[in-house]
Amino acid sequence: xxxxxxxxxxxxxxxxxxxxxxxxxxxxxxxxxxxxxxxxxxxxxxxxxxxxxxxxxxxxxxxxxxxxxxxxxxxxxxxxxxxxxxxxxxxxxxxxxxxxxxxxxxxxxxxxxxxxxxxxxxxxxxxxxxxxxxxxxxxxxxxxxxxxxxxxxxxxxxxxxxxxxxxxxxxxxxxxxxxxxxxxxxxxxxxxxxxxxxxxxxxxxxxxxxx
Amino acid sequence: xxxxxxxxxxxxxxxxxxxxxxxxxxxxxxxxxxxxxxxxxxxxxxxxxxxxxxxxxxxxxxxxxxxxxxxxxxxxxxxxxxxxxxxxxxxxxxxxxxxxxxxxxxxxxxxxxxxxxxxxxxxxxxxxxxxxxxxxxxxxxxxxxxxxxxxxxxxxxxxxxxxxxxxxxxxxxxxxxxxxxxxxxxxxxxxxxxxxxxxxxxxxxxxxxxx
Amino acid sequence: xxxxxxxxxxxxxxxxxxxxxxxxxxxxxxxxxxxxxxxxxxxxxxxxxxxxxxxxxxxxxxxxxxxxxxxxxxxxxxxxxxxxxxxxxxxxxxxxxxxxxxxxxxxxxxxxxxxxxxxxxxxxxxxxxxxxxxxxxxxxxxxxxxxxxxxxxxxxxxxxxxxxxxxxxxxxxxxxxxxxxxxxxxxxxxxxxxxxxxxxxxxxxxxxxxx
Numbered sequence: 001x002x003x004x005x006x007x008x009x010x011x012x013x014x015x016x017x018x019x020x021x022x023x024x025x026x027x028x029x030x031x032x033x034x035x036x037x038x039x040x041x042x043x044x045x046x047x048x049x050x051x052x053x054x055x056x057x058x059x060x061x062x063x064x065x066x067x068x069x070x071x072x073x074x075x076x077x078x079x080x081x082x083x084x085x086x087x088x089x090x091x092x093x094x095x096x097x098x099x100x101x102x103x104x105x106x107x108x109x110x111x112x113x114x115x116x117x118x119x120x121x122x123x124x125x126x127x128x129x130x131x132x133x134x135x136x137x138x139x140x141x142x143x144x145x146x147x148x149x150x151x152x153x154x155x156x157x158x159x160x161x162x163x164x165x166x167x168x169x170x171x172x173x174x175x176x177x178x179x180x181x182x183x184x185x186x187x188x189x190x191x192x193x194x195x196x197x198x199x200x201x202x203x204x205x206x207x208x209x210x211x
Numbered sequence: 212x213x214x215x216x217x218x219x220x221x222x223x224x225x226x227x228x229x230x231x232x233x234x235x236x237x238x239x240x241x242x243x244x245x246x247x248x249x250x251x252x253x254x255x256x257x258x259x260x261x262x263x264x265x266x267x268x269x270x271x272x273x274x275x276x277x278x279x280x281x282x283x284x285x286x287x288x289x290x291x292x293x294x295x296x297x298x299x300x301x302x303x304x305x306x307x308x309x310x311x312x313x314x315x316x317x318x319x320x321x322x323x324x325x326x327x328x329x330x331x332x333x334x335x336x337x338x339x340x341x342x343x344x345x346x347x348x349x350x351x352x353x354x355x356x357x358x359x360x361x362x363x364x365x366x367x368x369x370x371x372x373x374x375x376x377x378x379x380x381x382x383x384x385x386x387x388x389x390x391x392x393x394x395x396x397x398x399x400x401x402x403x404x405x406x407x408x409x410x411x412x413x414x415x416x417x418x419x420x421x422x
Numbered sequence: 423x424x425x426x427x428x429x430x431x432x433x434x435x436x437x438x439x440x441x442x443x444x445x446x447x448x449x450x451x452x453x454x455x456x457x458x459x460x461x462x463x464x465x466x467x468x469x470x471x472x473x474x475x476x477x478x479x480x481x482x483x484x485x486x487x488x489x490x491x492x493x494x495x496x497x498x499x500x501x502x503x504x505x506x507x508x509x510x511x512x513x514x515x516x517x518x519x520x521x522x523x524x525x526x527x528x529x530x531x532x533x534x535x536x537x538x539x540x541x542x543x544x545x546x547x548x549x550x551x552x553x554x555x556x557x558x559x560x561x562x563x564x565x566x567x568x569x570x571x572x573x574x575x576x577x578x579x580x581x582x583x584x585x586x587x588x589x590x591x592x593x594x595x596x597x598x599x600x601x602x603x604x605x606x607x608x609x610x611x612x613x614x615x616x617x618x619x620x621x622x623x624x625x626x627x628x629x630x631x632x633x
């Protein structure tokens with residue numbers, strides 16, 4: 001097992017934990033929590049693969065199924081201590097989205113798409129799982145309202161290309177791109193930096209708008 | 212028309228009725244109720260086919276469009292009596308998910324995927340339509356919180372393989388697998404068996420968790 | 423740039439504005455509002471392309487990304503005046519869904535599907551974006567409850583075939599079909615014509631129904 005697999009699995013584990021915890025807060029049963037955890041972990045990559053016309057990555061090896069199961073067992077056993085581990089999970093999660101972003105960009109490159117599509121695919125890989133999770137638990141997606149999340153993925157994808165243009169080797173490009181995602185994510189949470197909200201002055205009335 | 216088609220259509224009808232009734236409870240208009248009924252009936256198989264890179268099954272023959280229309284007409288005409296038919300619909304629905312599960316497993320086998328993917332595809336075929344329905348009507352998916360539903364599909368998929376390994380013929384395998392889904396579903400509703408809910412002891416606070 | 427492109431871009435702009443405004447009303451940040459605007463504009467066509475096994479159209483040229491960005495800038499700058507432009511947006515939107523419907527029907531024809539699939543694909547292209555938008559902002563989809571929207575797309579698809587059968591040339595068919603969508607949409611809003619709602623007499627109790 002290579003180093004990149006270990007990081008991939010750690011990211012998957014952190015994503016699954018996040019889904020399972022939020023499902024638990026909504027009184028989902030074990031199976032439902034498992035499904036939400038799984039969708040959080042693989043949803044972004046699945047959307048990417050469907051749009052790139054590839055077989056969803058988790059259908060090619062059972063590790064993602066297994067890791068989500070381990071995450072469920074972990075939450076069941078250590079639920080009292082999970083809260084205290086928030087900082088650890090946060091780091092795992094930041095590393096996970098960083099890796100997912102790089103993987104997403106590279107899968108899209110291999111599939112032959114132009115740069116701007118690749119950056120979007122990296123962002124979707126990193127951020128869409130959390131969006132699906134929030135739709136499943138019937139909440140307005142948090143990634144659209146809090147801190148810098150999807151933007152970190154987007155920035156990582158752009159940094160990926162800046163490194164390529166600067167002539168860096170593949171591995172250096174991957175590392176710098178992933179590091180930029182982690183850095184932006186950590187800084188935005190540490191300094192509570194959010195994008196400005198687009199507060200509406202529209203009346204609440206939705207009639208007359210396209211629907 | 213073969214026997215399996217009749218069962219398929221009955222299951223589709225029961226699924227569509229379920230979607231239309233819940234849409235009606237949310238004051239959807241006729242067309243919206245039709246769409247929700249259709250998505251409930253074909254959503255699981257469509258997700259399966261997209262992930263298997265097949266043409267969604269309902270695009271290959273118009274029967275599912277027609278059956279959903281019949282379900283809408285049925286609800287419009289017999290709405291006063293629909294509630295009394297709950298037990299009948301429940302049986303139709305149980306037969307439907309049983310058949311959908313078997314069909315899903317077999318389509319995935321034909322597409323060349325390993326066993327564990329096939330079992331998941333069977334489960335998605337049987338259970339994901341109800342999940343889409345609940346997302347459309349803006350409710351937390353019921354299948355994650357009440358009785359044993361998706362788990363019955365999962366068990367049916369596993370029974371399918373146990374039968375294959377035991378050397379049963381295809382038809383016997385299909386019948387035993389489908390029967391096990393129906394049995395689990397009926398027993399779980401009759402004895403009000405649910406999976407334990409994963410009650411959280413997390414504070415409601417979502418900050419700090421990956422999002 | 424041909425005339426049809428201009429209409430396509432105007433429709434995309436109107437759809438994106440609609441998504442961004444509703445996201446703003448929910449306090450989404452800029453990026454979230456952008457995503458909702460983008461999904462509103464391209465969601466229907468993306469679902470169509472995935473089901474037709476085509477590459478999603480917006481991945482083949484960056485204009486949709488750019489136009490959604492312009493829509494965001496427009497809302498940011500002119501937010502005070504956006505409400506007054508409701509009637510203008512309404513016309514843009516009606517023209518947009520009309521064109522999207524025709525494009526959807528024709529893409530499905532080229533992909534080799536039968537008539538009834540093509541009409542459904544036209545309807546999905548015109549109407550599904552608004553449905554995704556409402557799921558993202560965690561509302562019950564408006565298109566299922568208010569005025570005639572998806573039905574206008576459906577009617578436009580049927581008119582498309584009536585024109586073909588009547589022997590009209592392609593361009594005349596496109597114009598008449600699109601005009602019928604716009605006309606139905608304008609009339610339904612002007613005279614506040616809705617489809618009847620399917621008011622339920624079911625008890626609110628969901629137990630016993632398929633789930």
